[in-house]
Amino acid sequence: MTPLLERNDQFARTYTPAPLGEPTAQVVVLTCLDHRVDPASVLGLRLGEAPVIRNAGGRVTEAVIADIAFLSFLAEQLFGGDGAADTLFEVAVVHHTQCGTGLLADPGFRGQAARATGLAEAALQASAVADPYTTVRADVERLLASPSLSPKVSVSGHVYDIATGRVTTTLDARFPSPAGRVSATRA
Numbered sequence: 655m656t657p658l659l660e661r662n663d664q665f666a667r668t669y670t671p672a673p674l675g676e677p678t679a680q681v682v683v684l685t686c687l688d689h690r691v692d693p694a695s696v697l698g699l700r701l702g703e704a705p706v707i708r709n710a711g712g713r714v715t716e717a718v719i720a721d722i723a724f725l726s727f728l729a730e731q732l733f734g735g736d737g738a739a740d741t742l743f744e745v746a747v748v749h750h751t752q753c754g755t756g757l758l759a760d761p762g763f764r765g766q767a768a769r770a771t772g773l774a775e776a777a778l779q780a781s782a783v784a785d786p787y788t789t790v791r792a793d794v795e796r797l798l799a800s801p802s803l804s805p806k807v808s809v810s811g812h813v814y815d816i817a818t819g820r821v822t823t824t825l826d827a828r829f830p831s832p833a834g835r836v837s838a839t840r841a
Contacts, residue, residue: 672702674732675702675733676729676732676733677702677703677704677705677743678702678703678704679699679703679704680704680741680742680743680744681704681743681744681745681746682704682705682706682707682722682725682743682744682745682746683697683699683704683705683706683707683746683748684706684707684708684709684712684714684718684745684746684747684748684793685706685707685708685712685747685748685749685750685814686708686709686710686711686712686748686749686750686753686755686783687708687709687710688750688753688754690750690752690816691712691748691750691814691816693706693748694706696814696819696821697821705725707721707722710754710755710781711749711753711755711781711782711783711789712747712748712749712750712783712793713755713780713781713783713789713793714747714793714794714796714797715781718797719797719800719802719803720802722745722797722802722803722807723800723802723803723804725743726742726743726803726804726806726807727804729742729743730742730804730806734806740806741806741807741808742804742806742807743807743808744807744808744809744810744827745797745807745808745809745810746810746811746812747790747793747794747797747809747810747811747812748790748812748813748814748821749783749786749787749789749790749793749811749812749813749814750783750786750813750814750815750816751786751813751814751815751816751817752816752817753783753784753786755781755782755783756782756783756784757782758778758779758781758782759779759782759784764778764779764782786813787813787824790811790812790813790824790825791811791824791825793811794809794810794811794825794828797809798828798829798830799830800830803830805829805830805832806829807829807830808827808828808829809825809827809828809829809830810823810825810826810827810828811823811824811825812824
């Protein structure tokens, strides 16, 4: 930690605190905790632009759904007064190539991981990202289908290619529909 704390000291010397306010990018990024997938670097995010949620594989879990529900509630309460826009923010689900969770698709590895971590094999299998193009689509659909998702929150899907550094949009932003179906982004 010593080198990191030295970097923090340099950061703190020129830091100017900002009051609580809307994130300027109006996006919440959900991505993997892999050290090669730093959204600040990959997406050029700066401090104050976007909340970032990171977990193994960048998967939509019940905890992620709860976090997004809370963020939408908070945004509505703090920034969504009279005359507020129909949109609170977009959730960008970003999976990536070469994800280590892809190893969980192998039953032997998954069994070892379950024994080592105490997590259920089914939960580990559900978190595997062997094909990020498939899993990001499934996670966008899962989030859009959640009754906890505000109708003012859109969801998009993206894949970050570790080999090239490029992020590709695989699903444009969509809003949940009242009947549980999804609709295109409102203008």
